[in-house]
Amino acid sequence: MFRFADFVGNTSTVVHLRRAIASGRLPSSILLSGPSGSGKYTLSLMLTMALLCENQPREGDLADFCGHCRHCTRIAEAMDLPSLVDAAVAAREELRETDKKETRVLIQTHPDVLILPPDPPQLLVKLGQVRTLIHSIYSLPGESKHRVYLFPSAAFMKEAANSILKVLEEPPAYAHIILMAEHPGELLPTIRSRCAPVRLGALSPQEIEDLLATKKPEVKPAQRGLIARLSQGAAGKALGFDLDGYLAARADAMVLLRSAVLDSEHTDLFKTTETYRAGADGQQKTQAMLAALAGLLEDLLLLRSGVPDRIRNVDIRRDLDTLADSVTFEWLENALRGMDQVISGMRRNLLRSLSLDAFAESMASSRR
Numbered sequence: 001m002f003r004f005a006d007f008v009g010n011t012s013t014v015v016h017l018r019r020a021i022a023s024g025r026l027p028s029s030i031l032l033s034g035p036s037g038s039g040k041y042t043l044s045l046m047l048t049m050a051l052l053c054e055n056q057p058r059e060g061d062l063a064d065f066c067g068h069c070r071h072c073t074r075i076a077e078a079m080d081l082p083s084l085v086d087a088a089v090a091a092r093e094e095l096r097e098t099d100k101k102e103t104r105v106l107i108q109t110h111p112d113v114l115i116l117p118p119d120p121p122q123l124l125v126k127l128g129q130v131r132t133l134i135h136s137i138y139s140l141p142g143e144s145k146h147r148v149y150l151f152p153s154a155a156f157m158k159e160a161a162n163s164i165l166k167v168l169e170e171p172p173a174y175a176h177i178i179l180m181a182e183h184p185g186e187l188l189p190t191i192r193s194r195c196a197p198v199r200l201g202a203l204s205p206q207e208i209e210d211l212l213a214t215k216k217p218e219v220k221p222a223q224r225g226l227i228a229r230l231s232q233g234a235a236g237k238a239l240g241f242d243l244d245g246y247l248a249a250r251a252d253a254m255v256l257l258r259s260a261v262l263d264s265e266h267t268d269l270f271k272t273t274e275t276y277r278a279g280a281d282g283q284q285k286t287q288a289m290l291a292a293l294a295g296l297l298e299d300l301l302l303l304r305s306g307v308p309d310r311i312r313n314v315d316i317r318r319d320l321d322t323l324a325d326s327v328t329f330e331w332l333e334n335a336l337r338g339m340d341q342v343i344s345g346m347r348r349n350l351l352r353s354l355s356l357d358a359f360a361e362s363m364a365s366s367r368r
C-alpha cells in the first residue's frame with residue numbers, strides 16, 4: 001500500500017493540498033496540471049482517499065489516509081486506470097450497435113467517486129459523461145462524506161464543456177471536481193477560470209536518477225542519467241521508460257535530420273519517411289519518431305544557444321555538435337515550429353490530414 005510519503009517530488013504543493021484537506025478548505029474545483037507522468041492521477045486518487053478515509057489519520061496539520069478502510073481500498077482499485085478503461089471499452093464493444101452509441105466510458109470503484117476518462121476513439125470527454133456527473137452530483141454522497149469526480153484528461157467536446165461550467169462554478173458543498181491536464185493552455189478560458197489551479201512541476205534530473213536507483217535498480221547507472229534527461233522530470237515516465245524503443249525511434253529521427261541538414265540529395269530522408277506509412281501501428285511509430293526528432297531539434301537549439309548542459313541526448317553529444325554547426329537559428333526555429341504543428345495536430349487526432357513527407361520536404365528545402 002502506498003502513502004503520501006511515496007509521492008515523488010512537488011513536496012510543497014502536496015503539503016499545501018494536504019493542509020487544505022485537513023482544514024476543510026480544499027477548493028471544490030481544481031485544475032491539476034503537469035507534464036505526462038508527473039503523477040497527476042496518482043495524486044488525485046491520494047487526495048480522494050484523504051477526503052473519504054474513514055480513519056482520517058493526521059500527520060501534524062496534514063491530512064493523510066489509512067489505506068486499508070472500506071473507502072481507501074476501493075478507491076485504490078482505480079489506480080491502474082489504463083486496464084480499467086480497456087476493460088470498459090471492451091465491454092462496450094460487446095453491446096448492440098444502438099446501445100454502443102449511448103454508452104460512455106466511466107470508471108467507478110467506489111459509489112461516491114466517479115472517474116470520467118476521455119472517451120475513445122476521439123479521446124475527449126463527451127456530453128453523456130458530463131450528464132452522468134450532473135445527474136449524481138446533486139444527491140448526497142451515499143457511503144462517505146464527499147462525492148469526488150476525476151477527469152484524468154480534461155479535453156472536453158464543446159457541448160460537454162458548456163454543460164459542465166455551471167457545476168464547476170458552484171458544486172454542492174460535499175463535492176469535489178478535479179480536472180487534470182498536461183497543457184492547461186489548451187482548455188477553454190471559461191473552464192480554467194472556474195478552477196483553482198494546482199501545478200505539478202518537473203523533477204530535477206538528479207531526483208529522477210535517485211528515484212530510478214531506488215525503484216529500478218536493474219537500470220544501469222549510465223542509462224539512468226540518460227533516462228532522467230529524456231523523461232523531462234516526469235517520475236512516472238522515467239519509471240516506465242522504454243529506452244530500447246526510444247533509441248530505435250531516435251536512430252530514424254537522426255537519419256532524417258542528418259539527410260535534411262548534411263546530404264544535399266536527401267535520398268535517405270525520403271527512404272526513412274517511406275517506412276512511416278499510415279496504419280494502426282504506423283501512427284505509434286510515427287509519433288515516437290516525431291517526439292524523438294523534436295527532442296533532437298531542441299538539443300540542437302540548446303547547443304547553438306551555448307547551454308550544452310541542458311541537452312537531453314547526452315550520449316550522442318558529438319553527433320549533435322556536428323549537426324549544430326551546420327544549421328542556423330532560423331532553420332532550427334522553423335523546423336521546431338513545423339514540429340509543434342505536427343505534434344499538436346496529432347494530439348487532436350489529425351494524423352491523416354498531415355503529411356510527414358511535406359514536413360520532411362520543408363525541412364530539406366529551407367536548407368537549399
Ligand SMILES: [Zn+2]
Nearest residue numbers: 053066069072
Ligand atoms: Zn482509509
